[in-house]
Amino acid sequence: MSRKTEIPRWRASLISLAILLLLWEVVALLADDPTLLPTPQRVAAIIYHEALDGALFLHLSATLLRVLAAFVLAMGIGCVIGLWMGRSRTADIWGDPWLVAFLNLPALVTIVLCYLWIGLTEVAAVAAVAINKIPMVAVMLREGARALDPALDDMAKVFRMKRGAKLQHVWAPQLAPQFAAAGRAGMALIWKIVLVVEFLGRSNGVGFQIHLYFQLFEVGHVLAYSVSFILVMLLIEVFLLQPWERHAGRWRRRAG
Amino acid sequence: MQDAGGAVRVEIRQKRFGEKAVLGPIAFNVEAGEVLGLTGPSGIGKSTLLRIIAGLDQDYEGKVLDAGRLAMVFQEPTLLPWRSALQNLTLTTGCGAERALQALDEVGLSGEEESFPHRLSLGQQRRLALARAIAVTPDSLLLDEAFVSLDDATALRMRSLTLRLLEPRQVASLLVSHDLSELATLSDRVVYLDGKPAEIKGTFVFDEDQRTRDQTEAAKELRHWMARTQS
Numbered sequence: 001m002s003r004k005t006e007i008p009r010w011r012a013s014l015i016s017l018a019i020l021l022l023l024w025e026v027v028a029l030l031a032d033d034p035t036l037l038p039t040p041q042r043v044a045a046i047i048y049h050e051a052l053d054g055a056l057f058l059h060l061s062a063t064l065l066r067v068l069a070a071f072v073l074a075m076g077i078g079c080v081i082g083l084w085m086g087r088s089r090t091a092d093i094w095g096d097p098w099l100v101a102f103l104n105l106p107a108l109v110t111i112v113l114c115y116l117w118i119g120l121t122e123v124a125a126v127a128a129v130a131i132n133k134i135p136m137v138a139v140m141l142r143e144g145a146r147a148l149d150p151a152l153d154d155m156a157k158v159f160r161m162k163r164g165a166k167l168q169h170v171w172a173p174q175l176a177p178q179f180a181a182a183g184r185a186g187m188a189l190i191w192k193i194v195l196v197v198e199f200l201g202r203s204n205g206v207g208f209q210i211h212l213y214f215q216l217f218e219v220g221h222v223l224a225y226s227v228s229f230i231l232v233m234l235l236i237e238v239f240l241l242q243p244w245e246r247h248a249g250r251w252r253r254r255a256g
Numbered sequence: 257m258q259d260a261g262g263a264v265r266v267e268i269r270q271k272r273f274g275e276k277a278v279l280g281p282i283a284f285n286v287e288a289g290e291v292l293g294l295t296g297p298s299g300i301g302k303s304t305l306l307r308i309i310a311g312l313d314q315d316y317e318g319k320v321l322d323a324g325r326l327a328m329v330f331q332e333p334t335l336l337p338w339r340s341a342l343q344n345l346t347l348t349t350g351c352g353a354e355r356a357l358q359a360l361d362e363v364g365l366s367g368e369e370e371s372f373p374h375r376l377s378l379g380q381q382r383r384l385a386l387a388r389a390i391a392v393t394p395d396s397l398l399l400d401e402a403f404v405s406l407d408d409a410t411a412l413r414m415r416s417l418t419l420r421l422l423e424p425r426q427v428a429s430l431l432v433s434h435d436l437s438e439l440a441t442l443s444d445r446v447v448y449l450d451g452k453p454a455e456i457k458g459t460f461v462f463d464e465d466q467r468t469r470d471q472t473e474a475a476k477e478l479r480h481w482m483a484r485t486q487s
Contacts, residue, residue, distance in 0.1 A: 151334050154307075154312050155348070159327070165350075170336065
């Protein structure tokens, strides 16, 4: 009886990325037009040059700060709204139409309106991104809150657990999967919206740089900034999100 | 409501679910150090009554006075699966680590402090639930079919353990069960609930206390009494 040796996930991911780079290389060589599609080496050289120049870190950090601010704001407000709607039938009945309306509000409309109402400021930029993300977080957390185990609630009540302790030790672990899913989906969505926000109304950040090089028709620079920020988001995923998920789910493994 | 002078006093006039009255007039006391058994047909409202006494259901007519600090052992162990055995005691009850370790030791779970509940057998999980209840040093204790779905040997050990834990404590305990052996082992008195809405149909008082009575004989007497009460 033969048994296939399973390839480790990280190795498969690396090979998969290498194939993507190879494909890019092949298409770039076939296109034979560096102004339209430069090779990965050419883009890497631009990244290196921009990093030496200091511009890369300046714009990456500006975008990253906006992403983090909008993320914290959206997760905080979205969690509170989601928990409230999940636990209160009245809040759910009255809040649901608002949630549906905001879920279907295009990101571009929110961004334009925030800039028009608040002005071309940092507050408007972060608020626009957060407003786009809050409904999604609220929906995910609402589902989690609806599924909270009532028996554990009873137990907490009988043993007079304090509100904070109940939130931390009874509710939060049950909501961890929804929180992680909302966080992961949030990160992926937020940074893309942040680029649009920067594209439309900021004077720094990856989105601003993409706007600049779009006007100059510098595809290499557009790709250099995009790839750099994708790498930053991958690092956040690998070194922050995944370890947190492992930490939150360690009881399941120890239980197994 | 509190301060019943070391006892639980129950005076319920009615409990309804919508239009349907499930509990009629029910009144009884459980004194400190006493174990009152509560039995009756399935679905008659025993667990509803227990939920009212536990303060989990406040939509009823009447009043319940409890002795102060209350603890409950639920039908399911109802533990926090993401916290260790020790944390299940300290975080839930607010007791210190020393008190929690002592409670774990009393139920025979020494050495399992760091184990997560899923690593424990059902019997051990139920012992952990019992440890959580005694960790709060309760004045009144509610046991809602706390030994259900255990095999006979484990259930027997759990009953002995519960008896041993309750003996030195002046706790007013209320035990809901269908198991006559369990009632005969642990109770001083047994109240039989029946009817629609449910009312007390009779109270059986054991002649001897739990330590001296013949458990098999006591269960047999209880069975005969229940048969007479039902008819």
